[in-house]
Amino acid sequence: TQLLEQSPQFLSIQEGENLTVYCNSSSVFSSLQWYRQEPGEGPVLLVTVVTGGEVKKLKRLTFQFGDARKDSSLHITAAQPGDTGLYLCAGAVVAGNMLTFGGGTRLMVKP
Amino acid sequence: KAGVTQTPRYLIKTRGQQVTLSCSPISGHRSVSWYQQTPGQGLQFLFEYFSETQRNKGNFPGRFSGRQFSNSRSEMNVSTLELGDSALYLCASSHRGGSEKLFFGSGTQLSVL
Numbered sequence: 001t002q003l004l005e006q007s008p009q010f011l012s013i014q015e016g017e018n019l020t021v022y023c024n025s026s027s028v029f030s031s032l033q034w035y036r037q038e039p040g041e042g043p044v045l046l047v048t049v050v051t052g053g054e055v056k057k058l059k060r061l062t063f064q065f066g067d068a069r070k071d072s073s074l075h076i077t078a079a080q081p082g083d084t085g086l087y088l089c090a091g092a093v094v095a096g097n098m099l100t101f102g103g104g105t106r107l108m109v110k111p
Numbered sequence: 112k113a114g115v116t117q118t119p120r121y122l123i124k125t126r127g128q129q130v131t132l133s134c135s136p137i138s139g140h141r142s143v144s145w146y147q148q149t150p151g152q153g154l155q156f157l158f159e160y161f162s163e164t165q166r167n168k169g170n171f172p173g174r175f176s177g178r179q180f181s182n183s184r185s186e187m188n189v190s191t192l193e194l195g196d197s198a199l200y201l202c203a204s205s206h207r208g209g210s211e212k213l214f215f216g217s218g219t220q221l222s223v224l
Contacts, residue, residue: 030210031210033212040217041217041218042115042201042203042215042216042217042218043154043201043213043215044215045212045213045214048212088153088154090154091210092210098144098156098159098167098169098208098210099156099210099213100156101146101153101154101155101156102153103153104153104154
């Protein structure tokens with residue numbers, strides 16, 4: 001059982017649609033990060049959230065950290081083919097400890 | 112500023128062989144961590160090195176080992192390869208390690224036949 005559960009595992013949508021990816025845990029995290037990985041490359045950090053209830057926006061991407069710091073979501077507005085990739089959440093239960101990664105959400109945006 | 116460099120990019124080995132993978136971190140980064148990525152298990156933490164010392168270790172058998180040199184470059188070694196070791200091996204660097212932002216290399220794709 002993964003410490004961080006991501007849903008859905010796979011998502012295939014049309015360009016212009018909105019979507020939300022979820023990252024849930026029974027543990028409280030000191031911080032949570034979201035990465036995107038494209039085929040043949042390593043993950044690239046999108047955002048870090050550290051405060052319960054925090055909302056961060058990155059152009060069409062909105063990230064939210066749950067009030068209890070046990071869950072997070074990533075919302076993409078008007079998805080584009082360039083958003084295609086594997087989205088990973090990663091968290092540390094104790095600050096300074098190694099990150100634990102979720103299983104990932106594989107997103108495909110069709111033109 | 113150059114990113115994290117991993118070599119080789121692709122590797123094909125047979126069962127029972129051993130393999131060494133190399134990682135050069137971003138200049139100034141002292142922490143290097145290694146992850147194994149497979150379709151079934153996702154990204155799993157192998158180990159982290161900081162200033163030539165192994166600081167954290169994941170739940171992998173002793174066949175997986177690593178080291179870090181004084182210039183922060185790191186190598187990981189897998190001995191007595193098994194079919195299940197086929198995976199993308201990713202190296203990531205950061206200034207201080209732990210839960211800090213990670214900069215990943217493009218990985219080494221290892222296939223064990």
